[in-house]
Amino acid sequence: xxxxxxxxxxxxxxxxxxxxxxxxxxxxxxxxxxxxxxxxxxxxxxxxxxxxxxxxxxxxxxxxxxxxxxxxxxxxxxxxxxxxxxxxxxxxxxxxxxxxxxxxxxxxxxxxxxxxxxxxxxxxxxxxxxxxxxxxxxxxxxxxxxxxxxxxxxxxxxxxxxxxxxxxxxxxxxxxxxxxxxxxxxxxxxxxxxxxxxxxxxxxxxxxxxxxxxxxxxxxxxxxxxxxxxxxxxxxxxxxxxxxxxxxxxxxxxxxxxxxxxxxxxxxxxxxxxxxxxxxxxxxxxxxxxxxxxxxxxxxxxx
Amino acid sequence: xxxxxxxxxxxxxxxxxxxxxxxxxxxxxxxxxxxxxxxxxxxxxxxxxxxxxxxxxxxxxxxxxxxxxxxxxxxxxxxxxxxxxxxxxxxxxxxxxxxxxxxxxxxxxxxxxxxxxxxxxxxxxxxxxxxxxxxxxxxxxxxxxxxxxxxxxxxxxxxxxxxxxxxxxxxxxxxxxxxxxxxxxxxxxxxxxxxxxxxxxxxxxxxxxxxxxxxxxxxxxxxxxxxxxxxxxxxxxxxxxxxxx
Numbered sequence: 030x031x032x033x034x035x036x037x038x039x040x041x042x043x044x045x046x047x048x049x050x051x052x053x054x055x056x057x058x059x060x061x062x063x064x065x066x067x068x069x070x071x072x073x074x075x076x077x078x079x080x081x082x083x084x085x086x087x088x089x090x091x092x093x094x095x096x097x098x099x100x101x102x103x104x105x106x107x108x109x110x111x112x113x114x115x116x117x118x119x120x121x122x123x124x125x126x127x128x129x130x131x132x133x134x135x136x137x138x139x140x141x142x143x144x145x146x147x148x149x150x151x152x153x154x155x156x157x158x159x160x161x162x163x164x165x166x167x168x169x170x171x172x173x174x175x176x177x178x179x180x181x182x183x184x185x186x187x188x189x190x191x192x193x194x195x196x197x198x199x200x201x202x203x204x205x206x207x208x209x210x211x212x213x214x215x216x217x218x219x220x221x222x223x224x225x226x227x228x229x230x231x232x233x234x235x236x237x238x239x240x241x242x243x244x245x246x247x248x249x250x251x252x253x254x255x256x257x258x259x260x261x262x263x264x265x266x267x268x269x270x271x272x273x274x275x276x277x278x279x280x281x282x283x284x285x286x287x288x289x290x291x292x293x294x295x296x297x298x299x300x301x302x303x304x305x306x307x308x309x310x311x312x313x314x315x316x317x318x319x320x321x322x323x324x325x326x327x328x329x330x331x332x
Numbered sequence: 333x334x335x336x337x338x339x340x341x342x343x344x345x346x347x348x349x350x351x352x353x354x355x356x357x358x359x360x361x362x363x364x365x366x367x368x369x370x371x372x373x374x375x376x377x378x379x380x381x382x383x384x385x386x387x388x389x390x391x392x393x394x395x396x397x398x399x400x401x402x403x404x405x406x407x408x409x410x411x412x413x414x415x416x417x418x419x420x421x422x423x424x425x426x427x428x429x430x431x432x433x434x435x436x437x438x439x440x441x442x443x444x445x446x447x448x449x450x451x452x453x454x455x456x457x458x459x460x461x462x463x464x465x466x467x468x469x470x471x472x473x474x475x476x477x478x479x480x481x482x483x484x485x486x487x488x489x490x491x492x493x494x495x496x497x498x499x500x501x502x503x504x505x506x507x508x509x510x511x512x513x514x515x516x517x518x519x520x521x522x523x524x525x526x527x528x529x530x531x532x533x534x535x536x537x538x539x540x541x542x543x544x545x546x547x548x549x550x551x552x553x554x555x556x557x558x559x560x561x562x563x564x565x566x567x568x569x570x571x572x573x574x575x576x577x
Contacts, residue, residue, distance in 0.1 A: 057548035092543045092551035300543045
């Protein structure tokens with residue numbers, strides 16, 4: 030990367046070489062995309078969403094194209110925290126960037142046990158998923174009501190010695206209250222937004238496309254709403270915010286940064302263009318140069 | 333595995349809803365049964381579309397696809413000289429190097445095209461290849477597959493061409509050292525069951541909705557006797573005995 034534009038950022042004391050992070054669930058543990066480009070060029074990578082115990086995920090259709098986006102109902106298929114610690118971490122360490130373990134849960138006990146295990150492992154940050162819409166009676170239940178979220182974040186905080194990011198759901202009753210509750214409970218940073226709960230119906234089969242009926246909407250379709258939520262949260266909290274939601278281009282990245290985000294995550298765009306991480310990074314350098322931005326931190330939160 | 337930009341050399345409609353697409357190809361090893369994720373749009377559509385390889389030629393790659401939705405309809409509008417993105421080759425492909433003797437290829441509908449490249453490679457490896465091809469009504473790809481086969485068996489649902497009925501009615505698996513199949517699940521299940529009865533090795537190539545195509549998103553996972561497997565990366569070809577259907 031050219032050094033005439035400074036893209037490095039810091040989140041909760043962790044230095045990132047640039048503000049681009051691969052979003053959980055779209056990037057595996059990085060190795061598949063690393064066959065296509067050096068994923069170490071990204072600021073960081075969020076692991077596939079982990080749960081304490083291995084999960085097979087949901088039955089039926091899991092991905093579905095929608096206007097300017099897609100829906101998914103993978104259901105947190107993952108090898109479990111123990112297997113991730115045994116082999117996933119070493120694999121992700123090879124990339125040399127910030128290693129963020131993303132973890133969801135089904136119960137308070139699962140969250141606490143999993144967070145304690147990951148806290149002792151060689152990760153840089155823990156991203157707590159209280160927002161997965163695709164797992165029944167778990168995940169998102171914690172992400173809807175601020176008082177429930179506050180409780181789980183407080184308990185995880187007690188056992189987690191790693192910088193703690195809490196990933197928020199746009200389905201929260203009130204995203205700003207949710208953000209403030211998580212901050213008060215000890216989150217070092219917030220990331221938002223996860224997918225919007227959504228639905229598709231197969232009119233020929235006369236039934237919902239997804240076995241779980243509802244699934245998570247992502248992609249360009251949600252970007253303006255995600256941007257509004259990031260903006261609103263950044264106005265109220267003091268911890269760094271990582272923007273997520275339909276970010277496809279360097280222009281999108283700057284929008285989120287100007288709305289107040291310290292960094293962003295790229296998710297659905299990886300499916301549209303498997304080289305998106307590297308290409309958005311290259312364009313971001315060029316865009317900052319054109320816009321006369323010598324240090325990306327100087328435009329954070331200017332709107 | 334590479335992400336390439338290619339140029340459309342030909343995109344021709346050959347039946348009501350089947351198209352054959354030829355694109356420039358810089359080369360590389362493509363195994364029978366492997367596929368590419370294709371994209372002839374920018375971000376107007378979100379996902380790339382998995383299409384299996386029909387034929388590999390020096391400097392060119394051929395695909396044969398059916399227009400079923402927004403993506404393939406968009407592909408059908410491609411003109412010579414247009415640009416198209418390719419991600420691949422994806423998946424494992426048929427284990428052609430492990431096969432010997434006499435092999436039956438059993439294809440149904442748009443599952444037939446990948447058997448063309450398969451037939452060619454098996455033939456060049458010195459195997460004897462027979463093809464059992466089941467169509468709805470109009471035939472396609474038959475002439476291309478015929479070149480590499482000893483015996484050809486054709487069926488259509490209403491008897492417009494060849495045998496009237498299902499192609500599995502014609503199959504005698506006990507004649508073969510292995511059976512490779514690709515097509516509708518109901519057909520492949522029948523083929524797998526017949527092979528199991530005859531104690532013949534059978535490989536099935538599955539079709540699935542997928543997002544990334546490279547094993548990262550787990551959008552195409554299926555339950556197998558060996559646990560959850562990704563159709564895009566661990567498949568699309570599976571031993572029939574590993575499948576749970």
